[in-house]
Amino acid sequence: MEHIVKLTRDGIQADLRAAAAHLGDGPVVALGFCMGGRNAFFASDPRFGFAGVIGFYGAPGIAGPYGPGPTQRR
DSSP states (O other), rough: OTTTTGGGGHHHHOOOOOOHHHOOSSEEEEEEEEEEEEHHTTTTTTGGOSSSSEESOOSOBBOOOGSSSGOOOO
């Protein structure tokens, strides 16, 4: 739990960019469950360069204290 409270959207997105860069030029898909599913949906932004995203149980809309979700972003 000590690490969860330190998470930020910017930090998670930096990790996504680093993971995609590390995996190279082949098609890469972001996959996540629950909070990871929501972040996989956010990773559908073209700047991340993923071939696809799969989110299981991730809230795509406005959720609790987390504010606007991927479906509110353009």
